[in-house]
Amino acid sequence: MNSKKILAPIITAAAAVAALIIIMVAVSGSENGSKVADKETTTASAQTTVSQETESETTTFEEEAGSNPKNKKEAEELEKNAEKRVYLTFDDGPSANTDDVLDVLKKYDIKATFFDIEKEEDGEKKALKRCYDEGHTIAIHTMTHDYDEVYGSLENWKADVLGQQKYLEEVTGIKTHFYRFPGGSSNTIAAKRGTDIEDCIRWLNENGFKYYDWNIDNEDSTGTSFTPDQLADNVLDYMSDEGDYMILLHDTNAKDNTVLSLPKIIETLQGKGFTFCQITDNTKYFQHRKYDEV
Ligand SMILES: [Zn+2]
Incomplete structure (x- = not known):
């Protein structure tokens, strides 16, 4: 088996994971519409992902507090x-x-x-x-x-x-x-x-x-x-x-x-x-x- 054959499934899997992350970020973004819209759109993609995860954690905490x-x-x-x-x-x-x-x-x-x-x-x-x-x-x-x-x-x-x-x-x-x-x-x-x-x-x-x-x-x-x-x-x-x-x-x-x-x-x-x-x-x-x- 040559290296291309070994790498191909790995690359495919990595692409699938990346696509999934993009979809998840998009979904989480749409749930937090107004907040995400306030964010700078020019931020590098890695940073955007991190900040949105923080955002959604904060949202979870807020949801537990009782008010919208x-x-x-x-x-x-x-x-x-x-x-x-x-x-x-x-x-x-x-x-x-x-x-x-x-x-x-x-x-x-x-x-x-x-x-x-x-x-x-x-x-x-x-x-x-x-x-x-x-x-x-x-x-x-x-x-x-x-x-x-x-x-x-x-x-x-x-x-x-x-x-x-x-x-x-x-x-x-x-x-x-x-x-x-x-x-x-x-x-x-x-x-x-x-x-x-x-x-x-x-x-x-x-x-x-x-x-x-x-x-x-x-x-x-x-x-x-x-x-x-x-x-x-x-x-x-x-x-x-x-x-x-x-x-x-x-x-x-x-x-x-x-x-x-x-x-x-x-x-x-x-x-x-x-x-x-x-x-x-x-x-x-x-x-x-x-x-x-x-
Ligand atoms: Zn009562």
Whole structure:
């Protein structure tokens, strides 16, 4: 066998590998359209490949953070540069009201955070996907919100967190690590059912999750039927003109008035110079109980 015959298959294989790399780079480029387009196109091909691999690694990390990668850097910049921050957080969605919530947020061009529950209706899944597509932060709440089930044991609780993380990933494609305890981290419900919140917090911290409570509650889940105006006042009356606030709201089929209360909250706070932010990895903690306190 002469050297040409030996080399021919090697060259063919090398060409195939090179072609594959080119195809992979092209595909990865098209998935990151806007970012890749920003890059210098005159860079040598080897460097381009390296920088695109870095790009896609970064994207993977960003996807795990919970918000749309296209918006995450922008969201972090906005949050970093703001002095008075407000985080609107909606629990218990998606629901028949989610689209209306999203329409309001879109109108004012602000982003929020959604701590969601597992819902099976196609319309609800579509609404959840829309939250993600429009750049809001997707976060874990619970699969069932059934306290007996969720807090029945530490193992139940872990399965609930991981199950909901998986559900959110199935619907949106994003693996989020942001979490809110059903009832908040200060709840006394868990202990009554045999689960120690200290164990939960330790597990969250050890497994890369970040949990957030709130420091303002619009009281839309207290059982009292507030008008939209009263719901807005339940928020605004408890805020000073300075500081950072994480506001608890609910996104369920019954919370029409919560949706209707949003314009007053948003307009009043924007008028006072507050910036509306979504949860990112840069967000400081709003926690009722911390690991070192439990
Ligand atoms: Zn809830």
